Amino acid sequence: MSSQETPEENLPDEQAADKNGEVAVPGEKHPFADPGLPPHEHRIQDIDERAAKRSERTVALLFTVSMLSTIGFIAAFVAIPVDKSVYIWPLGHISALNFALGMTLGSALFCIGAGAVHWARTLMSDVELADERHAIEATPEVKAKVMEDFRQGAKDSDLGRRKLIRNTMFGALALFPLSGVVLLRDLGPLPEDKLRHTLWRKGRQLVNMNTNEPLRPSDVAVGSLTFAKPEGLEEDDHEFQTEIAKAALMIVRIQPDDIKDKRELEWSHEGIVAYSKICTHVGCPISLYEQQTHHVLCPCHQSTFDLSDGARVIFGPAGHALPQLRIGVNDEGYLEALSDFEEPVGPSFWERG
Amino acid sequence: MKKLSARRRHPLAAVVVLLIALAATGGIYTLVAPPDKAVADETAQTLTIEEGQKLYAVGCASCHGTGGKGTTDGPSLVGVGAAAVDFQVATGRMPAQQPGAQVPKKKNIYSQAEIDQLAAYIASLGAGPSVPTENQYSPEGADIAKGGELFRTNCAQCHNFTGKGGALTNGKYAPTLEDVDPKHIYEAMQTGPQNMPSFPDTTLTEQNKKDIIAYLDEVNSDKSESPGGLELGGLGPVSEGLFGWIFGLGGLIAVAVWVAARTAKARKS
Numbered sequence: 001m002s003s004q005e006t007p008e009e010n011l012p013d014e015q016a017a018d019k020n021g022e023v024a025v026p027g028e029k030h031p032f033a034d035p036g037l038p039p040h041e042h043r044i045q046d047i048d049e050r051a052a053k054r055s056e057r058t059v060a061l062l063f064t065v066s067m068l069s070t071i072g073f074i075a076a077f078v079a080i081p082v083d084k085s086v087y088i089w090p091l092g093h094i095s096a097l098n099f100a101l102g103m104t105l106g107s108a109l110f111c112i113g114a115g116a117v118h119w120a121r122t123l124m125s126d127v128e129l130a131d132e133r134h135a136i137e138a139t140p141e142v143k144a145k146v147m148e149d150f151r152q153g154a155k156d157s158d159l160g161r162r163k164l165i166r167n168t169m170f171g172a173l174a175l176f177p178l179s180g181v182v183l184l185r186d187l188g189p190l191p192e193d194k195l196r197h198t199l200w201r202k203g204r205q206l207v208n209m210n211t212n213e214p215l216r217p218s219d220v221a222v223g224s225l226t227f228a229k230p231e232g233l234e235e236d237d238h239e240f241q242t243e244i245a246k247a248a249l250m251i252v253r254i255q256p257d258d259i260k261d262k263r264e265l266e267w268s269h270e271g272i273v274a275y276s277k278i279c280t281h282v283g284c285p286i287s288l289y290e291q292q293t294h295h296v297l298c299p300c301h302q303s304t305f306d307l308s309d310g311a312r313v314i315f316g317p318a319g320h321a322l323p324q325l326r327i328g329v330n331d332e333g334y335l336e337a338l339s340d341f342e343e344p345v346g347p348s349f350w351e352r353g
Numbered sequence: 354m355k356k357l358s359a360r361r362r363h364p365l366a367a368v369v370v371l372l373i374a375l376a377a378t379g380g381i382y383t384l385v386a387p388p389d390k391a392v393a394d395e396t397a398q399t400l401t402i403e404e405g406q407k408l409y410a411v412g413c414a415s416c417h418g419t420g421g422k423g424t425t426d427g428p429s430l431v432g433v434g435a436a437a438v439d440f441q442v443a444t445g446r447m448p449a450q451q452p453g454a455q456v457p458k459k460k461n462i463y464s465q466a467e468i469d470q471l472a473a474y475i476a477s478l479g480a481g482p483s484v485p486t487e488n489q490y491s492p493e494g495a496d497i498a499k500g501g502e503l504f505r506t507n508c509a510q511c512h513n514f515t516g517k518g519g520a521l522t523n524g525k526y527a528p529t530l531e532d533v534d535p536k537h538i539y540e541a542m543q544t545g546p547q548n549m550p551s552f553p554d555t556t557l558t559e560q561n562k563k564d565i566i567a568y569l570d571e572v573n574s575d576k577s578e579s580p581g582g583l584e585l586g587g588l589g590p591v592s593e594g595l596f597g598w599i600f601g602l603g604g605l606i607a608v609a610v611w612v613a614a615r616t617a618k619a620r621k622s
Contacts, residue, residue, distance in 0.1 A: 041618045041619070041620055042618070042619055043617045043618055043619055044619045045617075046619070047619060085578050085580070088582070090583075091582035091583050092579065092582065092583065092584075093578045093579060094579065094580065094581070094582035095580035095581070095582075098580055098581065098582070099582065117612060121612075121617045122617055126617070208556055209506055210503060210506065210507065210556060210557050210558070210561055211556070211557075211558055211561070215556075216555075218555070219553075219555035219556055220555070220556070221551060221553050221555070223545050223550055223551050224545065224550050224551045224552060224553055224556060225507070225550030225551075225552065225556075226556040227506060227507065252550070285510070286510075287510045288510050288511050288521060288527075289550050290521060290522065290525065290548035291545055291548055291549065291550040291551070292547065292548045293522075293548065295522055297521055297522050299510060299519070302522075304522055315522070
């Protein structure tokens with residue numbers, strides 16, 4: 001369609017006038033005339049009543065399918081056993097219940113949407129409307145009326161005269177938000193020194209996580225990987241998760257000659273070293289140990305630590321080395337801690353220093 | 354008797370007494386000690402080791418050196434045990450095709466008899482873990498739930514929660530455990546191949562290993578079921594997110610474009 005066909009009523013008029021009263025006619029500022037709206041064109045449904053009926057039936061069908069799907073959803077939920085498995089191409093073996101629930105729910109929602117779209121496109125009025133914008137500013141008369149009303153109200157309420165009421169009201173309004181401020185206290189209390197200490201103490205034995213038995217040095221072979229918890233901490237303890245999250249240990253044995261860090265060697269027992277299993281970046285459990293390189297990789301952000309060199313960070317975002325636990329052997333021949341970790345385990349925090 | 358006692362201070366007397374004592378101990382031991390059970394198999398065993406040595410000289414010695422002492426290209430095999438040989442050779446990892454970050458699994462070219470000979474030879478070089486019996490690794494009668502717990506504690510960090518494998522540093526990776534022979538899983542835990550740490554019986558008992566194998570058999574074999582349907586590799590949020598963005602969001606965009614592109618007007622322009 002070309003601009004020559006533009007009917008009279010759609011030609012640019014005052015609607016295109018801007019703030020300065022200029023009209024968008026060809027000129028220096030507006031090289032092109034506003035073409036206005038094209039003439040309205042009819043849909044088949046506007047002209048042919050049978051087509052409109054067909055559309056109506058299609059929309060109704062879509063809504064009916066949605067209803068049936070919802071009923072199907074409820075029926076599937078009730079009827080299909082949880083552990084029934086079916087083969088459906090291309091998904092393979094799949095839980096019949098999951099599949100039925102997903103399909104019926106999806107179809108119920110989709111048909112509502114599709115019906116609505118089809119209804120709006122084919123049957124609802126599609127006559128183009130121009131909705132003019134107006135200046136947001138109120139007219140001077142309205143402004144004057146509002147100000148007048150306000151002054152009258154202030155005068156009627158006696159706010160200026162009854163100062164006691166005014167002042168106590170201000171007091172009440174000012175105090176009320178304090179309850180919200182006080183509630184912020186529940187964000188605390190501060191952790192005090194909980195982040196700096198774990199269950200490890202001098203003399204506490206290292207217990208194998210798998211067997212729940214205390215470890216002997218001979219149990220830990222070169223190249224092996226063992227996870228340990230402090231003696232006395234049991235899985236059904238109320239505080240188990242809180243405590244193991246700090247105290248979890250990873251134990252490996254490195255030939256003493258291969259240990260590059262002097263302090264690491266001193267804190268080890270015949271090459272058996274015990275490190276915190278908690279990454280110092282954001283605290284993921286870290287135990288992707290490569291026994292030939294002695295590197296430990298964190299699966300979350302790929303921080304890599306060298307266990308043969310004081311668990312120094314050799315790659316990734318971690319800020320400091322994994323804390324090492326000083327270990328020795330007690331009179332009964334079991335591995336024991338010689339102290340708590342010297343530094344806080346896990347990720348850095350504000351007051352860590 | 355007098356003659357003997359006269360020589361008791363002779364400088365060599367002590368040596369003579371020692372020799373007599375040693376000979377007596379040895380003689381009595383051979384008479385009293387039970388006959389060695391292996392005597393009957395001894396020749397067969399020696400033959401196996403000899404055969405293994407021949408295979409070793411052809412397939413392994415170029416990297417691992419003569420007598421398994423190791424070279425700059427391959428580690429010493431003294432003390433790695435028969436289990437390590439059985440794992441490495443039967444899964445096709447050894448002999449390695451080329452040096453690299455990690456030696457991959459490939460088609461095994463040795464028969465089980467040849468592998469046994471090789472294993473016998475390597476085991477004869479130094480004591481190490483022996484090949485497990487079927488009784489040790491068969492998943493029957495094991496505690497699958499306990500196995501899952503143990504797997505998540507000890508293995509899942511590298512091998513993924515259902516043993517689909519995962520990436521490590523500098524080109525190394527933890528391989529998928531899908532359809533790996535239970536025997537090889539057991540041997541891998543026992544010996545710690547390549548960069549995998551070992552889990553000796555002292556830290557992960559025989560029963561623990563059995564439980565882990567039973568768990569893997571349940572979640573990661575051709576008979577295991579996936580209630581969610583399409584697994585997308587079982588790798589977690591990466592593949593699932595990619596699928597969601599491309600097919601989920603892409604599908605929505607395609608529908609939106611399709612709806613808007615079709616005109617409802619009677620006269621098509």
